Amino acid sequence: MQRYFVPPEQLAGGLARLIGEDAHHLAKVMRAEPGEEIIVTNGLDREVLVRVSVIDKGLVEAQVVRELPMDREAAVEVWIAQSLPKGDKLETVIQKCTELGADRFIPFLSKRTVVQYDEKKEAKRLERWAKIAKEAAEQAHRNRIPAIDGPVGWKRLLELAKETDLALFCYELESGFALRELLAKQLAVPSADGRRPRILVMVGPEGGFTEQEAAEAEAAGCRSISLGKRILRTETAAMAALTCIMYESGEMGVKG
Template identity: 25%
Template sequence: MIRIHTTSNLSVGTNILLDKNASHHLRNVLKTPLHSQIQLFNDVGQVCEGMIIELSRSIVAVKLIQAIDINTESPLDVTLVQSVSRGDRMDYTLQKCVELGVNKIIPIISSRTVVRLDERKKTSRLRHWAGIVKHATEQSGRVKLATLEKIESLENWANISTAGEIMILDPLAGTSLAKHTLKSASVTIVAGPEGGFAKEELELIKRKKLSTPVSLGPRTLRSETAAVCAMSILQALWGDLA
């Protein structure tokens, strides 16, 4: 069944007008016919099945028929601090990590980050990434959108208070993530850029944050692969990936 995120309150028996982007996606991309049944969900965990009762060039209206009691969110509260990578590589990381259950994403710029963004480009990228997060949430059956924070420098992020356990992905770390003993249900993964974090940056993170370097095995993974691998390990060992 097609799933659409909405910011509206969902109450059985009421009609919901979809926003411009959702309407365009249903009408022009998915070619969804009138009277199709779809599923809507919002930011507070409400999920309803509904029927499209109006489908025009300017309006898509859905009548809510049945509330659905479902929870597909992981028991792990995972934040991803991800160094910005180029183009489709960043899209891939965000898409797959959302599918795997990440709750918050903080894009960062470090000294070896290849991508250089002015304020206009930062705004454009964040808008694009928000779409990636939204569509991955809809496709994967999750009931809450991951939070996408503004792009930070590594130095700024290092000075922000962080709850729970922090793990830096480092191929030279002596302990692998799979053999690590998780101490908290709230976890932050810090993934570096292509070429990894500079030595000074690793020292900065360790000095500012109570963090643990962990590796992902004997092979060096690309920036866009590392976070996805770490999310898979976390969910398989301590989350809900069966």
């Protein structure tokens, strides 16, 4: 069944409205007709099954049939911090990690980042990344769309790491295999305020992190981890780490 995220003002009372690209997709691509049912969510606190009543140029209106539970988000809140990679690799990371359940993406600049950061292009890239996250969240039947930050510097990332319960620093020179133990220890302790455990995954650029960055991350309280004996591509590392976290937190291998 098709699922669409809309701003809260487009889901009010017993009526849902799709406009723009969403309306075009449902009407022209999916060839929906009045009477068909879809799912609409505001990405915050409401998700509903609706029945299409009006299909017009650039507008679809649907009547609420019933409220649906908001229960598809993971039991753990995961932030993916990805050093800006070349080409469209970050788009792949955002798409696949959104499907897997990531809550936030933090692109950052590190010592070996080879991408030339262009502030003038930032708004356009953020718009592109947000669209990819929205479409991936719809495809995965998630209740919320992950947040995507604008690129930050290394020092700012280390400050953000202190806002999490566990910051994992993916480092190819780490000889230990403590990921499972670190996760088990963290997940066994409930948050004092009742919120979901918050875990940050830090992934370096194509050339990896420097020894200085590893030392600075450790000094900031980050835990260095290995993802195995093989060297993973930068876009693979985030997905691998996130999959491990989701498995260890009970999000995989159970009925949906």
